[in-house]
Amino acid sequence: MPNDLPIRKIIHVDMDAFYASVEQMDFPELKGKALAVGGSEKRGVVAAASYEARKFGVRSAMSGMQAKRNCPELIFVPPRFDRYKEISKKVRAIFYDYTDLVEPLSLDEAYLDVTENKKGNPSASLIAQEIRERIFKEVGLTASAGISINKFVAKIASDYNKPNGQKTVNPEDVLDFLKVLDIRKFHGVGKVTADKMYQLGIFTGEDLKLRSLDYLEQHFGKSGSYYYYLVRGIHNSEVKPNRIRKSLAAERTFNENLSSEIFMLEKLEKIAKEVAKRLDQSKVAGKTVTLKIKYSDFTLQTRSKTLPYFVNNKEIILETAKDLLYQEKMSNSVRLLGISMSNLNTEDNKAAHANHLKQTVNVQLKFGF
Known part of the structure; x- marks a missing residue:
């Protein structure tokens, strides 16, 4: 590796089949079963699949119908995002015991920069092992980890020994x-x-x-x-503990295709309410409203409008979504509607860790992977 590059100790932690594992933990009768979170035998999309289901080729983003064809014994359960967020907070609390440089990518994965850490442990591999052991002991779930000199390699490495494993790619092996x-x-x-x-x-x-x-x-x-x-x-992408949320959205897949705009308006009201709730919880507002439409033939269309001011009010979001709905005639019946808010009033705050990330470490120093 070139000596003039900033060498860091990066861990990528990825929870194993997170949503499905939470369901199997909370409902022991589901343990060992082929399980899909989200979707259904007739409609919808799989949000997550247990490892038992993955053996049959069931994957996230797969239609419920295809998943059921792949695995006739598949059990569908509705997602419980409040519960997943609760578990995610417990996992992140463990991360922060080791470093403040934590960059969450989603509820179930994050990057950690442990080049300098709160435990004074020079071994990123041992830190990753300890974190995984604590997650299992304190939360009840397994996690996998990848350890290397940058985010790119660490993320790839975390997939190598899944589930419940880890892989280290040392500087000289990259x-x-x-x-x-x-x-x-x-x-x-x-x-x-x-x-x-x-x-x-x-x-x-x-x-x-x-x-x-x-x-x-x-x-x-x-x-x-x-x-x-x-x-x-x-x-050289840095671990950014203050990742900016760029958008916030909610969507619904319907049990029956909708061809009437009256029925679509009823659904949009519920979706707008959920978006407003999420904006309020995140303490943000947005200017750009985007309406997502997926037709019965699975073609996707988006329509957007940027307002002159930031909003997080359900009524304004709904009225804007209605305008977008009426913008042009529907080309087919509709199976999914979604509303997203972007152009949010968030600010990037990099100053807190800028000095730390400017460090350049020679590979020949005792790296302690």
């Missing part, structure tokens, strides 16, 4: 680790980009590293330089 990695595993490489890379003969990190910076920029534009440095282990 390049070899990335060399054999399928390019689909690279953060920022989606399906379209992966297909394009495959057409160019780029299948692994080794293939990617053979391409010059000019070549990658020629074929992938500004993202080309990102890929060029990423495969060389250079990813």
Whole structure:
């Protein structure tokens, strides 16, 4: 690794099948069963699947109908987000015992920068192990972890020994680790980009590293330089404890497709109420209202309007969503409606940890992974 790069000790902690595991913990009769949180046998989308269900190919974002076809014995349970948030807070409290540099990505995963930590422990691997043991003992759930020099490698590593395991990629092993990695595993490489890379003969990190910076920029534009440095282990994205929430949303999938705008308005009122509630809980307001419409043929459409002022009021959100609904005629019956608020009045506060993140540490120093 280049000596002039900031070397950090980053842990990515990922709870194992979080929503499903909470349900199995709270309801012992569900333990060992193929379980899907969200969706249903007829409608909806799976939010999470237990490991027993994953053996049958059931995955999050899969339609309930497809999940049931894959696993006829699948049990569907409705999500309980208040409960998941309660458990998530307990897990994060454990993180903060070790460092204040915690960047939550969602309720079930987070990055931790333990380069300097409250325990004075030089080993990021031992810290990760201790955190996982405490989560199991104090919360009752298992978690997996990845440990490395940056967020990118740590996140990939956390998938290697799931569930209830961890993997450390030491500084001297990063390049070899990335060399054999399928390019689909690279953060920022989606399906379209992966297909394009495959057409160019780029299948692994080794293939990617053979391409010059000019070549990658020629074929992938500004993202080309990102890929060029990423495969060389250079990813300087900092752990940001004050991550800015960029949007807030709520949506509903209906048991029956809706073709009447009158019925849609009834649903929109409930969705607007939920969005307003979430804005209030997060103590934020937004200017841009976006209406999400998924038709019965699964085509997706969004319509947005930016207001001249910040709002978190249900009535204003609802009236704006109504305007968007009437903006143009529906092209088909509707299976899902959603409302999101963006352009929020949040502020980025990086000053608290700026000095810490400016540090540059030579790889040859006792890194203690």
